[in-house]
Amino acid sequence: MQEIIIQDKQRYLELRYPFSSIPLLMEKRYCMQCKKEFVVEKYKVFRSEEGREVICCPNAPVCNGTVLDWYKNG
Numbered sequence: 001m002q003e004i005i006i007q008d009k010q011r012y013l014e015l016r017y018p019f020s021s022i023p024l025l026m027e028k029r030y031c032m033q034c035k036k037e038f039v040v041e042k043y044k045v046f047r048s049e050e051g052r053e054v055i056c057c058p059n060a061p062v063c064n065g066t067v068l069d070w071y072k073n074g
């Protein structure tokens with residue numbers, strides 16, 4: 001997968017976040033794949049082989065986690 005650089009990461013979340021409660025960039029999330037906490041603003045976007053843009057864990061591509069693996073602590 002190829003990384004895509006996003007200029008306005010908040011706007012991108014507003015357009016592409018798959019759930020209704022869109023997080024702010026300063027919020028923290030926990031990745032269930034690599035078991036690490038991160039600041040939302042560090043997320044990465046990769047283009048899949050089918051051409052889909054996927055919001056991923058900041059530790060991608062070492063971590064396979066996507067936005068679907070994000071967990072909100074507390």
Ligand SMILES: [Zn+2]
Nearest residue numbers: 031034057063
């Ligand atoms: Zn991860």
